[in-house]
Amino acid sequence: MIWTAIIATSVIAFMLKYLGQAVPAAWLENARIQKFALYLPTALLAALVAVQSLGSEKNIVFDARSIGVVVAAVALFLKAPFPVVVLLAALTSAGIHQL
Amino acid sequence: MSRAIIRDSLSVSITVGVYGIAFGAAAVEADLSVLQACVLSLLTFTGASQFAVVGVLGAGGSALSAVTAASLLGVRNSFYGLRMAPILQVRGAKRLAAAQITIDESTAVSVAQEDKGLDAMRLGFWATGIGVYIFWNLFTFLGALGATALGDPAAWGLDAAVPAAFLGLLWPRLISKSARIVALISILMCTLLIPFAPAGVPVxxxxxxxxxxxxxxDRK
Known part of the structure; x- marks a missing residue:
């Protein structure tokens, strides 16, 4: 199942990249389509943050990992670079697991 | 001039490459093998989509949910291709190669050279795309290998590293009020759907x- 997901994702990812180079420009230049494309990654990434930090199977939980993400948000707010943000989140969660 | 562009490309490539460590580790945390992590980086080669695949699979989602979430995130690359096509003017095999490296960073560095002319924009695109490709794949391998050596991912806090990485990808997109509203509604809606929908579907x-x-x- 993992291999199926990997290959299918790769094929579709390539087709999407190629599509932009190959289709007539007018197809994608519609203002509403542009607006949709601008906010689509924002919505999906926000949703992934929510699921990955608050979801556990079908339950909403607030655990060590959630606190790690809160620390990451504070680090981002303070303009910390990406590796520091990820490391702080991991250290927070690991620290709480050790308690 | 071209030396400055290559220097920009290289610094972007190395910085983004470091995200590859987080991706390699996230893939292993989601029970992918080192090989599977590396194939994703080599073939899919678009970071947010790769994180989505391992995020959804790791949460117990189906292959279909994982592929759908990843593909929705990949839609923006079509728009980058549209922006780059008249600048690159490539056909055949070169167009296939250009398509594979059409990502956030190659497009951003290229567009940043706009005042320096078409040649500078082309150089920015190719140098950044190829540079990120090399470092992203190298660091994915190292991250996956490292995480495999660590053993229990939760003990090392890798369970928090994945959502923190998503947050790091989201953060630079929150520059406008509209973007922040979209993100907030998305977080609320997705959280509320967790108890009712199969894994991956809320996303x-x-x-x-x-x-x-x-x-x-309304049209703006």
Whole structure:
């Protein structure tokens, strides 16, 4: 199942990249389509943050990992670079697991 | 001039490459093998989509949910291709190669050279795309290998590293008030759907929010 997901994702990812180079420009230049494309990654990434930090199977939980993400948000707010943000989140969660 | 562009490309490539460590580790945490992590980086080669695949699979989602979430995130690359096509003017095998490295960073560095002319924009695109490709794949391998050596991922806090990485990808997109509203509604809607929908589906459902924003709201 993992291999199926990997290959299918790769094929579709390539087709999407190629599509932009190959289709007539007018197809994608519609203002509403542009607006949709601008906010689509924002919505999906926000949703992934929510699921990955608050979801556990079908339950909403607030655990060590959630606190790690809160620390990451504070680090981002303070303009910390990406590796520091990820490391702080991991250290927070690991620290709480050790308690 | 071209030396400055290559220097920019290289610094972007190395910085982004470091995200590859986080991706390699996240893939292993989601029970992918080192080989599977590396194949994703080599073939898919678009970071947010790769994180989505391992995020959804790791949460117990189906292959279909994982592929759908990843593909929705990949839609933006079509728009980058559209922007780059008249600048690159490539055909055949070169166009296939250009398509594979059409990502956030190669497009951003290229567009940043706009005042320096077409040659500078082409150089920025190719140098950044190829540079990120090399470092992203190298660091994915190292991250996956490292995480495999660590053993229990939760003990090392890798369970928090994945959502923190998503947050790091989201953060630079929150520059406008509209973007922050979209993100907030998405977080609320997705969280509320967790108890009711199969894993992965709450994420895909959130594609509705920008859809409504763009097609139902007033034209701006």
């Amino acid at each position: 895909i459902a959130c594609a509705l929010i920008p859809f409504i924003f763009a097609f139902v709201g």
